[in-house]
Amino acid sequence: MVTLKTIEPTDYQTVDSLIRKAFTNTEEGYGNEAELAANLRKDATYQNYLEIVALKDNTIVGYGLLSEVGVYEDSILLSTGLCLAPLAVLPEM
Structure with a gap:
């Protein structure tokens, strides 16, 4: 069973590693997603x-992170919403 929880500062290093593993061997490759988070x-x-x-x-x-974004004209x-990025899962999962 998979459970969800809010991240804690003690999780940051593990999440950084997870993000790198998730993106490194993809078609697009790693693009600083851990630094983005x-x-x-x-x-x-x-x-x-x-x-x-x-x-x-x-x-x-x-792992997933929602960030506030604004829509401007x-x-x-005009509006405020949420953007999901980065979203990462261990490759073996």
């Missing part, structure tokens, strides 16, 4: 409850 955590709009890890047998096997905010 780390940088998004520093953004003023970051909400830790929108950063989730998936656990199987108490091991992190998946002529510098006017």
Whole structure:
């Protein structure tokens, strides 16, 4: 069974490794997705409850981060939404 939980700072290193493993051997390759996650955590709009890890047998096997984004027209905010990135799963899963 897989369970979900909000990320904790102690999970950051494991998640960094998971993201690298998930993207490295893909057609597009690794494109600094782990750095993206780390940088998004520093953004003023970051909400830790929108950063989730998936656990199987108490091991992190998946990860997702939702970030706030704005839709603008002529510098006017029309709407606010959420963007999912990065999303990663261990290749063996």
